[in-house]
Amino acid sequence: MTDQPLTPPAGQPGSAPGQPGFPTGQPGFPTGQPGFPTGQPGVPGAPVAGYQLPPGYQFPPTPPRTKKKWPWIAGGAGALALIACCTGALTTGDTTDSVATGSDTPASASAPAKATTEPTKAVKAEATKKAAALPGIGDAVKDGKFQFTVKKVTCGKKSVGSSVLNQKAQGQFCLISVNVKNIGDESQMFAGSNQKAYDAEGTEFSNDSGAEIYANSEAETFLNEINPGNAVTGTLVFDVPKATKLTRLELHDSLFSGGVEVSLK
Template sequence: MHQNPQQPYPQQPQPRYDRQPYTQQYPPTVIVQKKGNGCLKAVLVGAAVLTILVVIGVVLGSRSDDAQVSLTDGPEVTAQAAKPGKSQAPRKAHVPGLGDLVKDGKFAFKVTKVEKGLSQVGEGFTAHEAQGQYVLVHLTVKNIGDEAQMFTDSAQKLIDAKGRTFDADSGAAIWLQDSNAFLENINPGNSVNGLLLFDVPKNLTLKAIELHDSIFSGGVTVSLR
């Protein structure tokens, strides 16, 4: 069935504007009000906590200051000494040996050579046999004082590895050529080459010789090892 072109289109329903606009619905706000003095208590608790924190800070600060004072006022500590379990090994003192110049009182000494294992010294009627073995110590003695000084072998001591000391054999030494060790008077600035003779056991292990400018001096030790 054909529609009449003159007939208008059916009318569309008009929108209604009398309705209320759409709004999102939210749950009602509930305000809870505490009874009594709850706010006042909260303020007081907060103030008390703050006061405690301030007091703790002051105490810690004062302890830190005390610690700094004790560290700066006390003896200085090295980094090595502060390491636990590691102690610094003591440094060994240097002991002079052959060829070293040493001094005691008015004399300067230099031990140049050591001989051992001699069964006798001298020849003919001047020969002397050792009870054990003879040890000869060659040395140079110089007077570094301002007046003459007597050098004698009786003031010198030989020391073995066990710490025992031995006197020089003056009776046999006087027969040695160029010994210059028995009551030799040395003027200031002069020096002599001498020999010290010791009669010691055959199995002796030499350690050192103790040299003195007199029997009353402190002496100086020279290693013979």
């Protein structure tokens, strides 16, 4: 920008000679160059103190400052680099585990296989040994006020009851005929819901009380109180998967009794 030379009004001291309206004898202004101080040649637009700008003069507007985008770009690039670094570290860790185990599958995925197989065999062997040492079918056993004698076991039944009133099995019904005698000094009810059955792996099965109603339709005394000295015969019903083989029965005279086991083999 080139400022216009300022022309001081008449009567202002310090003007160079040869300019009308300005007194002479004031050094500091070269002749014919009003508005420029001595010793600063060729510097346009340097106004002298005390002078006023011409009427209507305006300074040009200052251009707006632009924000620099490079800090944001640099920050984004740094974040992407950090994510890439972390992802690479995780991938390297997985690869290291796979190499250490000699396969593409991490070691933790294949390790438990052997651990779950051996205990199952051990439990099955223990259950078989235990069942072999138990009283069997036809043996009288006691728990609390009751004496039990398992008479017969029949599995593979698809339904129980009559052709009109019956219930179908989810898997198969195992029917266990049991004689129950009250050896106590007061009456006691035998409840099928207190009885439990087990297979060779030790899996516990609860009886099907609804199916027992149809299976014992002709033995009403089995669901009633048994007086001291009396004995009744009824059928316990267990709904188990088709491939299941029951190996032992746990009989109770009440919900909180210790129970007694009988082998079903």
